[in-house]
Amino acid sequence: MMFFEGSEKKVEAVMQPGQPSLRSLGRPFWAQLVAKANAEILSSVHNEACDAYLLSESSLFVWEDRFLMLTCGTTTLVHAVTEFLKHFSEDKLAMLTYQRKNEYQAQLQKSSFSDDLASLAPHLKGKAWRLGHLDGHHNYLFHLDRPYQPQADDATGELLMYHITGADAEYLRSEGQTLAGIQQRMGWSQLLPQFQFDEFLFQPFGYSMNGICGDRYVTMHITPQEDSSYVSFESNLEAEALIPVLNHLLRVLKPQSYDLISFNLPCPLAHAEGVQLIDHAEQTLDIGYRMAFQHFLLPNTQVRSADPL
Amino acid sequence: MMFFEGSEKKVEAVMQPGQPSLRSLGRPFWAQLVAKANAEILSSVHNEACDAYLLSESSLFVWEDRFLMLTCGTTTLVHAVTEFLKHFSEDKLAMLTYQRKNEYQAQLQKSSFSDDLASLAPHLKGKAWRLGHLDGHHNYLFHLDRPYQPQADDATGELLMYHITGADAEYLRSEGQTLAGIQQRMGWSQLLPQFQFDEFLFQPFGYSMNGICGDRYVTMHITPQEDSSYVSFESNLEAEALIPVLNHLLRVLKPQSYDLISFNLPCPLAHAEGVQLIDHAEQTLDIGYRMAFQHFLLPNTQVRSADPL
Numbered sequence: 001m002m003f004f005e006g007s008e009k010k011v012e013a014v015m016q017p018g019q020p021s022l023r024s025l026g027r028p029f030w031a032q033l034v035a036k037a038n039a040e041i042l043s044s045v046h047n048e049a050c051d052a053y054l055l056s057e058s059s060l061f062v063w064e065d066r067f068l069m070l071t072c073g074t075t076t077l078v079h080a081v082t083e084f085l086k087h088f089s090e091d092k093l094a095m096l097t098y099q100r101k102n103e104y105q106a107q108l109q110k111s112s113f114s115d116d117l118a119s120l121a122p123h124l125k126g127k128a129w130r131l132g133h134l135d136g137h138h139n140y141l142f143h144l145d146r147p148y149q150p151q152a153d154d155a156t157g158e159l160l161m162y163h164i165t166g167a168d169a170e171y172l173r174s175e176g177q178t179l180a181g182i183q184q185r186m187g188w189s190q191l192l193p194q195f196q197f198d199e200f201l202f203q204p205f206g207y208s209m210n211g212i213c214g215d216r217y218v219t220m221h222i223t224p225q226e227d228s229s230y231v232s233f234e235s236n237l238e239a240e241a242l243i244p245v246l247n248h249l250l251r252v253l254k255p256q257s258y259d260l261i262s263f264n265l266p267c268p269l270a271h272a273e274g275v276q277l278i279d280h281a282e283q284t285l286d287i288g289y290r291m292a293f294q295h296f297l298l299p300n301t302q303v304r305s306a307d308p309l
Numbered sequence: 310m311m312f313f314e315g316s317e318k319k320v321e322a323v324m325q326p327g328q329p330s331l332r333s334l335g336r337p338f339w340a341q342l343v344a345k346a347n348a349e350i351l352s353s354v355h356n357e358a359c360d361a362y363l364l365s366e367s368s369l370f371v372w373e374d375r376f377l378m379l380t381c382g383t384t385t386l387v388h389a390v391t392e393f394l395k396h397f398s399e400d401k402l403a404m405l406t407y408q409r410k411n412e413y414q415a416q417l418q419k420s421s422f423s424d425d426l427a428s429l430a431p432h433l434k435g436k437a438w439r440l441g442h443l444d445g446h447h448n449y450l451f452h453l454d455r456p457y458q459p460q461a462d463d464a465t466g467e468l469l470m471y472h473i474t475g476a477d478a479e480y481l482r483s484e485g486q487t488l489a490g491i492q493q494r495m496g497w498s499q500l501l502p503q504f505q506f507d508e509f510l511f512q513p514f515g516y517s518m519n520g521i522c523g524d525r526y527v528t529m530h531i532t533p534q535e536d537s538s539y540v541s542f543e544s545n546l547e548a549e550a551l552i553p554v555l556n557h558l559l560r561v562l563k564p565q566s567y568d569l570i571s572f573n574l575p576c577p578l579a580h581a582e583g584v585q586l587i588d589h590a591e592q593t594l595d596i597g598y599r600m601a602f603q604h605f606l607l608p609n610t611q612v613r614s615a616d617p618l
Binding site (some may be wrong): 104114115117140141227305 | 450
């Protein structure tokens, strides 16, 4: 059985004023950082505000004063973070968060969140949290313990979708799918008409996308395998632009279970009939963000067979 | 934070007719087997049909022609199984099942279910299944691939309870709790008046119990820690005796999430208001058992804070 766990890990860092532009560090610097996470740069797009690198099932966005790297699978993102901290120590940072979702094949990961905290501890003084019950979906966050005031429009939404169903999910699992076919189903040109996209279609299936427009980004990673399907979408779009995108993805992909994680973003979605909120945790962080975690689920009303191993 | 995961693993084996009595192997044989799983015998009770050993957060029941061993925490039950198979090879067995629940700290376990299958493969030809979604609660089962016909009264029910709440849960977490206090709350003398019990109270808390009556057994293990509370109860009682016990435990312990796993046992329970069945898988096994897995959950309607790590 083909198995790929979309076990996302994410780092976001903002530099202190007066630091050199992170973009000026150039692609070789970032390629070397990405390599520390066991990933590689596949392609990139650039605009006046941002360099967006599409990695192997992962993404990296670099702005003048901040960067965001998001990796999946058994990547070792924490090694990229500690490498970055060799060049820019804690006192150069205004803000840093390191985030990890729950994993269901934790034994296949090269480290646990707790191990990652131990790797970060010599470099950064921080606080760590878990949002959501340990035996259900949950999300871990570590942040640098330093007061920070995000800008008014600094908000993030992350939608993690499991068990996608329906005709479009079947299309994503099918051979012969095309980028045009995926784009059309996801509605990028209608929903995000101003965005510049960078996409990659894996063989036999799997899709990664970065999109940028000014200092706004979207990123999506699809691992459609029937037994372990997982799609993540994340963006710093303002709520009025983001919510229609998230609602469209829920309508198209029909996930039977999904997590909505947000930072400073009220994000009321249009849930399908029968979908229930089964866990909800919120935390005001000392770094100026209100983090929310919600796990939604469509109860499985049919008796299923066992999965043969 | 004190953390103990009740990551249960279970083996049950039935011998071919004509094999020597397993009880006649004596306590040293079983003590050595238990040691292979990194557990130890704390105490025991015996009746005309069964020897019941209470282990460190684990249990072992030995009948003339079958045995059942159930271990928790980071025990290595599969090593006890392979040790047993050195003495009694596949052709001496009429039936063998090896079962493991999902783990939420899989990286702390010494092996995964997949690793365990690899350990068993040289000794046994079998089939393996997962009941329940990978990203939710689920249960793994391996069984010897040999036709078997269980007796008409051979049925098992397992109730795995998470996030116990209410006054009785608080009692189980409190200092100064007593065996008499637990017995009274669990209602053993009313519900199982004919049973002979063997119990152990851990410090500062935690409770293990075996009970036997003829060839029937009950076993319960409580790890009440607030952040990761978990209680398991299992028995081969017939449905009309078992269901009142399970309903009483649900009423007393008020778990917010629980799994009911059964073999050849229709087991309709009295669920509290608001409790939902969120996943349900059933499988007819070639060894004569119908296995059912149901995950029940009381959706968390209040916004909780994050858990600090």
